[in-house]
Amino acid sequence: AQKVTQAQTEISVVEKEDVTLDCVYETRDTTYYLFWYKQPPSGELVFLIRRNSFDEQNEISGRYSWNFQKSTSSFNFTITASQVVDSAVYFCALSEAKSGGSNYKLTFGKGTLLTVNP
Amino acid sequence: DAGVTQSPTHLIKTRGQQVTLRCSPKSGHDTVSWYQQALGQGPQFIFQYYEEEERQRGNFPDRFSGHQFPNYSSELNVNALLLGDSALYLCASSIGLRTLEQYFGPGTRLTVT
Numbered sequence: 001a002q003k004v005t006q007a008q009t010e011i012s013v014v015e016k017e018d019v020t021l022d023c024v025y026e027t028r029d030t031t032y033y034l035f036w037y038k039q040p041p042s043g044e045l046v047f048l049i050r051r052n053s054f055d056e057q058n059e060i061s062g063r064y065s066w067n068f069q070k071s072t073s074s075f076n077f078t079i080t081a082s083q084v085v086d087s088a089v090y091f092c093a094l095s096e097a098k099s100g101g102s103n104y105k106l107t108f109g110k111g112t113l114l115t116v117n118p
Numbered sequence: 119d120a121g122v123t124q125s126p127t128h129l130i131k132t133r134g135q136q137v138t139l140r141c142s143p144k145s146g147h148d149t150v151s152w153y154q155q156a157l158g159q160g161p162q163f164i165f166q167y168y169e170e171e172e173r174q175r176g177n178f179p180d181r182f183s184g185h186q187f188p189n190y191s192s193e194l195n196v197n198a199l200l201l202g203d204s205a206l207y208l209c210a211s212s213i214g215l216r217t218l219e220q221y222f223g224p225g226t227r228l229t230v231t
Contacts, residue, residue: 004160033218043206045161045222091160095218104218105151105174108160 002027004094006109013082014117020078021112023092029053034068034075035093035106045091051075082116089113120145122211122223130229131199139194139226143211150192151220152184153208161208167192168215196228204230 003026013019025034036048049061051068058067063083067076079086089111095104123142131137143150149168153161163176167186186192190211196203206227210220 037222042224043208043227044224045208045210047219047221050218093160104212104215104220105163105166105176106153106161106220107163110158110160 002032002094002096002107004092004107004109006092006112008112009110010113010115012115012117015084016081017116018078018080019082019114019116020076021090021092021114023075023077023109025073025075025092025094027094027096029096031096033095033104035095036066036075036077037091037093037108039089039091039111041088048090049077079114082114084116084118087114087116122147122209122221124207124209124223124226126226127224128227128229130231132231133199133201135199135230136195136197137199137228139196139207139209139228140191141194141209141211141223142191143209144221147211147213147221148190149212149214150186150190151210151212152192152194153210154178155206155208155225156202157205164194173215199230201230204228 005024032053034051038046063080065078091111092109093106125140151166152164155161164178165175166173170186181197183195206225208225209223212220
């Protein structure tokens with residue numbers, strides 16, 4: 001069974017600080033996908049980034065970057081120079097690629113509440 | 119380009135009642151997935167509809183049922199409501215069954231008293 005663990009329940013930082021959100025996952029599949037979503041107070045989940053299990057190259061996209069390490073089953077997400085508008089709940093999610101390639105249901109962690117103070 | 123829309127925004131029901139939630143997918147999308155998000159938790163997958171059929175189901179009882187219409191919109195029905203059904207219900211749409219991008223709606227907040 002799939003499982004996603006976000007050990008950090010809440011994080012509070014001051015604006016312009018860098019912040020890293022941790023995510024550890026469990027899966028038996030060799031092919032899977034990892035995601036980060038942002039949920040502002042409005043409730044709508046906003047897609048941020050996605051990585052697949054066969055590509056461990058870490059990338060930077062604007063103020064976002066991620067560190068994917070299969071050896072430790074971790075998929076950490078970093079926001080550089082945080083801003084007040086980054087305040088939200090951040091979810092890490094896992095999707096397995098079923099045989100036949102269908103049904104990409106998402107398994108979410110419990111989320112990390114990030115508060116960026118001015 | 120309209121995104122995923124859900125109605126109603128908020129709903130209050132009494133234990134034992136039945137409720138229907140509605141979702142219209144993003145333009146061009148034909149697959150709808152439903153998730154339940156209890157307070158302080160991550161979303162949990164309920165089921166997914168494609169071509170008007172339930173394609174996959176999460177660990178939810180039969181009290182949770184759904185439907186997809188020819189225009190791809192979808193309904194989530196919950197019978198015999200329990201207090202524990204109080205949650206934010208999120209709808210996500212995508213294209214077919216082989217795409218990873220899912221777009222989420224703002225959700226329906228259901229309160230069962």
